[in-house]
Amino acid sequence: MNVTTHPSEGIGASVRRREDLRFLSGRGQYTDDLNRPGQLHAWILRSPYAHARIDGIDTAAAAAMPGVQAVYTAADIEAAGLGGIPCGWQVTGKGGQVMAEPMHPVLASGKVRHVGDPVAVVVAETRNQARDAAEAIAVSYTPLPALSTMAAALAPGAPLLHDDAPGNVCFDWEIGDAAATDAAFATAHKVVRFETTNNRLVPNAMEPRAAIGDYDPHSGEHTLYTTSQNPHVIRLLMGAFVLKVPEHRLRVVAPDVGGGFGSKIYHYAEEAIVTWSAAQLKRPVKWTCERSEAFLSDAHGRDHVTTAELALDREGKFLGLRVSTLANMGAYLSTFAPAVPTYLSATLLAGVYTTPAIHGQVKAVFTSTVPVDAYRGAGRPETTYLLERLVDVAAREMGMDRIEIRRKNFIRPDQFPYQTPVALQYDSGDYEATLREALRGADYAGFEARRAEAKARGRLRGIGVSTYLEACGIAPSKLVGQLGARAGLYEVANIRVHPTGSVSVFTGTHSHGQGHETTFAQLVSEQLGVPLSQVEIVHGDTGKIPFGMGTYGSRSLAVGGSAMVKAMDKIIAKGRKIAAHLLEASVEDIEFSNGQFRVAGTDRAKAFAEISMAAYVPHNYPIEEIEPGLEETAFYDPKNFTYPGGCHICEVEIDPETGEVAVVAFTACDDVGRVINPMIVEGQIQGGLAQGIGQALIENTVYDAEGQLLSASFNDYAMPRATQIPSFGVSTSTTLCTHNPLGVKGCGEVGAIGSPPAVINAVVDALRDYGVTHVEMPATPLKIWSIIHAKDGAALPAAAE
Amino acid sequence: MYDFAYHKPSSLADAVKLLAEDPDAKPISGGMTLLPALKHRLNMPTALIDLSGIAELRGIKREGDAIVIGAMVKHFEVATDPQIMAAIPALARMAATIGDTQVRNRGTIGGSLANNDPAADYPAAALALGATLITDRRQIPADDFFVGMFTTAMEPGELLIGVSFPIPEKAGYAKLRNPASRYSMTGVFVAKGPKGVGVGVNGAASCAFRQKEMEAALAANWSPEAVANIRQPANDLNSDIHGSAEYRANLVTVMAKRAVADAG
Missing domain, CATH: 3.30.390.50 (CO dehydrogenase flavoprotein, C-terminal domain)
Incomplete structure (x- = not known):
């Protein structure tokens, strides 16, 4: 890379986020802020039952109500020939058995399969009229037994949620070498067994989902404004599979989006409903999700039930790992759902360790609950939690130090590239370096003094460590195609240099809080030597940007940024030809740095803006040789996943009288590869840590036996608050990614991936005197108090001996 | 929410009269409980009687050995009033823990006491301090006021106008x-x-x-x-x-x- 002419704006500078002025001053333009002329409003009637047969729907009274323009049910959708909501990934299980992929209708057809399943849509002049009319729709249901849990769905004789998913199983899949793993266990000195449930979470982005369908009867063009992380993916899925509208007649715009965390990747029925109904009614149709509706309709995350066995030799070296997971898919397959417990989770079972033999199995199960899909980390938090808890349990059973057992099994820096037994090949990392830095930052050595001091105050203090890695920067298209992805996972950038040298970047990634408008501009400023103020980042509109795959899996910089680098390389290559002509030198002699095209070894140079002007005013120009203009597009398909990792250390204090757990210190040292904007990276890590602490301590999704969601609002679903979050000690320690041009790995998910086991390891450590070996997430006050109470036989344990 | 009529009387007498005329009308003070219920369509009053324009429901004063707080006094005011902080600092501290800043600047002590949410803060203080609840027609000891979940001794149409807390040691x-x-x-x-x-x-x-x-x-x-x-x-x-x-x-x-x- 070139050295920037603007050191305060290029790679490595903590440039303030350019987008924040509009966000913080209320001038962001979110989907619900948009209103189209003549706009109608949709209200969706949702199922109150977890599982029921629909015997009939009477919409006559609703249709006659004031302001109502239309009432639609499955019959209308089917008559119009619309397709179902597609799934983007097809997993092939044991014995070549392709996954069960039941129809996911836009509106429930014949049956409802979870509380919140859309049953009918009312479109009216006002939102209140639509809602009034929805209450007048009479649906007669015959309730069927709910399948609230995977255990209920897998029970012998359980009723089928979908007729074409026998046993309520979606797939039964495996990875690794079962025979080699059995052989490793046969030689083991000790086998440690561990079972855990990774708690189900509701994403709860700050901005609820919204969608506006618009239709131009003259051009036949449909437009969908939607809260999406990937507008082109929505256009492809909805256009090709649901509405059967070709790309040139369908524009999808994802304007400012207020957080996604995965939940806005997927194509949702509401998007198809507003787009289709707008065309039926020849008027725009808007739908905005209520917060309580979001709990019942946004894809949930996690919900894995796992059993693991770790085989160790006498010295504590890991010999083999056996893992069996039940993964909840919910009622229907959401866009990425089958990939989450398999290719995004089980492929990480080696973690940062040299375990030579691994066998993983995943059985995916349909239940009468909201569909489950990727949520910040997507499969990687589940595996990281499993491994980092398992390692602590193993250390205890072996009588070993928790740090020592990790060090003994780390993949060493000289072992990269490292081929794991579960498909992935890690390119780089230094787990000892991040561990050492985190131990230092956390004053790990001084912990016992702090534990003693807390004990004198009647508090139980514990410390927990997590050494983790993850796989992101998704993903090599050929590889994911072999694994069942129905799309490529490259990214695109179009760089348009304007005549005066200002630059517009059209990227297929999407920013919904990550700060791309700043980070990407820094990248361009660095490489082209253009001031930050001259760079514009454009995203989120299929009418403007080339076909790209969007933002998820910490891929935007590693994949999208790499596409930008490639496109800028083309810009520079063309610029050198123009400069060679103007400077009467050979192309080979033209160097580009600091925004100057220079004849090597001379002071003869042309500024970047002179070259761009020449490209658009080609009077003195090699017109026979090259075309006018200065605009280039590049697609980048990654060669491998990227592998960020690091060490998280959490310290908690437990109030034994109430069971409350307070996170009193948290230190993270992460290797995210090259850092473009340290402030933004720190913000991303802090946000991820807050979500990880939320999962570990308070967040939980609870269904009752009838399939009703008990934690269906913020009254009962606990979100982490500022008062529960410590002042983090966040740092980075860098090894470069070896296979992308920037050396970047991704930072969006590491906080949420690495932190939950650090928190629970600390909680278990704090309770060590009570003989506690495990605490399931979330470690709520009730749960902790119950553990202490049960161990003590008294409500109020002695705080000190 | 469903449609409703909206009244903003400027006197207690007018408010009581509006409530007497329409048994399905509801008084609203800060609305921190009622508004979410209306938005969720869990409640369908014919009219809301907004009490925020009634001067008689405001004010905090010391009367002998008691602090008397008007029903429309907001949690933030309870938390920061010098007389309350001096006489019953625990009450001020309690008020400072209710909800968040936005709630404390909208929610009222009268609304909370009359709503009698089992998880609300004030009823415990009223019981412990031996408070007297003052309505438009009578005075009710706290021991008799809190009857059950979301239920008080007040009759339909009866309006809470204030609460008197004896100053404790x-x-x-x-x-x-x-x-x-x-x-x-x-x-x-x-x-x-x-x-x-x-x-x-x-x-x-x-x-x-x-x-x-x-x-x-x-x-x-x-x-x-x-x-x-x-x-x-x-x-x-x-x-x-x-x-x-x-x-x-x-x-x-x-x-x-x-x-x-x-x-x-």
Whole structure:
């Protein structure tokens, strides 16, 4: 890379986020802020039952109500020939058995399969009229037994949620070498067994989902404004599979989006409903999700039930790992759902360790609950939690130090590239370096003094460590195609240099809080030597940007940024030809740095803006040789996943009288590869840590036996608050990614991936005197108090001996 | 929400008259409970009678050995009023823990007392301090006022206009918040005053209540140790996904101890 002419704006500078002025001053333009002329409003009637047969729907009274323009049910959708909501990934299980992929209708057809399943849509002049009319729709249901849990769905004789998913199983899949793993266990000195449930979470982005369908009867063009992380993916899925509208007649715009965390990747029925109904009614149709509706309709995350066995030799070296997971898919397959417990989770079972033999199995199960899909980390938090808890349990059973057992099994820096037994090949990392830095930052050595001091105050203090890695920067298209992805996972950038040298970047990634408008501009400023103020980042509109795959899996910089680098390389290559002509030198002699095209070894140079002007005013120009203009597009398909990792250390204090757990210190040292904007990276890590602490301590999704969601609002679903979050000690320690041009790995998910086991390891450590070996997430006050109470036989344990 | 008529009377008499004329009308003060219920369509009043324009419902004053607080006084005002902070600092501290900044600047003491949410803070203070609830037609001792979950002794159309708290010798409050809603999972307000010792409990049961065994123990020995071994029976306590009845019973003891320590 070139050295920037603007050191305060290029790679490595903590440039303030350019987008924040509009966000913080209320001038962001979110989907619900948009209103189209003549706009109608949709209200969706949702199922109150977890599982029921629909015997009939009477919409006559609703249709006659004031302001109502239309009432639609499955019959209308089917008559119009619309397709179902597609799934983007097809997993092939044991014995070549392709996954069960039941129809996911836009509106429930014949049956409802979870509380919140859309049953009918009312479109009216006002939102209140639509809602009034929805209450007048009479649906007669015959309730069927709910399948609230995977255990209920897998029970012998359980009723089928979908007729074409026998046993309520979606797939039964495996990875690794079962025979080699059995052989490793046969030689083991000790086998440690561990079972855990990774708690189900509701994403709860700050901005609820919204969608506006618009239709131009003259051009036949449909437009969908939607809260999406990937507008082109929505256009492809909805256009090709649901509405059967070709790309040139369908524009999808994802304007400012207020957080996604995965939940806005997927194509949702509401998007198809507003787009289709707008065309039926020849008027725009808007739908905005209520917060309580979001709990019942946004894809949930996690919900894995796992059993693991770790085989160790006498010295504590890991010999083999056996893992069996039940993964909840919910009622229907959401866009990425089958990939989450398999290719995004089980492929990480080696973690940062040299375990030579691994066998993983995943059985995916349909239940009468909201569909489950990727949520910040997507499969990687589940595996990281499993491994980092398992390692602590193993250390205890072996009588070993928790740090020592990790060090003994780390993949060493000289072992990269490292081929794991579960498909992935890690390119780089230094787990000892991040561990050492985190131990230092956390004053790990001084912990016992702090534990003693807390004990004198009647508090139980514990410390927990997590050494983790993850796989992101998704993903090599050929590889994911072999694994069942129905799309490529490259990214695109179009760089348009304007005549005066200002630059517009059209990227297929999407920013919904990550700060791309700043980070990407820094990248361009660095490489082209253009001031930050001259760079514009454009995203989120299929009418403007080339076909790209969007933002998820910490891929935007590693994949999208790499596409930008490639496109800028083309810009520079063309610029050198123009400069060679103007400077009467050979192309080979033209160097580009600091925004100057220079004849090597001379002071003869042309500024970047002179070259761009020449490209658009080609009077003195090699017109026979090259075309006018200065605009280039590049697609980048990654060669491998990227592998960020690091060490998280959490310290908690437990109030034994109430069971409350307070996170009193948290230190993270992460290797995210090259850092473009340290402030933004720190913000991303802090946000991820807050979500990880939320999962570990308070967040939980609870269904009752009838399939009703008990934690269906913020009254009962606990979100982490500022008062529960410590002042983090966040740092980075860098090894470069070896296979992308920037050396970047991704930072969006590491906080949420690495932190939950650090928190629970600390909680278990704090309770060590009570003989506690495990605490399931979330470690709520009730749960902790119950553990202490049960161990003590008294409500109020002695705080000190 | 469903449509409703909206009235904003400027006198107590007008408000009472509007309520008398329409049995399906509802008074609204800060709306911190009622507005979410309306938005969720859980409630369908014909009219809302907005009490915010009535001067008689405002103001905080000292009357002899009592602090009298108007029904429309906001939590923020209770938390920061110099007279309350001087006379019943525990009440001010309690008010400072209600909801968040936005809620404290909208929600009112009268709205909270009249709503009688089992997990609201004030009813425990009213019981412990031996407060008197003042309505448009009578005065009701706190012991008689809080009848059951979301239920008070007030008649339909009766309007709470204020509350009188006897100034205690000392008082303290401690609570554990529900991890999700941040309402009280269990809170205990203790007071030692002219009428004796009061221990009010919120969040634990279907309605705030007095813990009389603790009152007797504290009357004999005002110290955290006096209540440390008193067990609240779990039988009638609330149980939900956040806290079992046994857990709440434990919290009654723990919070009582901490409230006494808070009182000093």
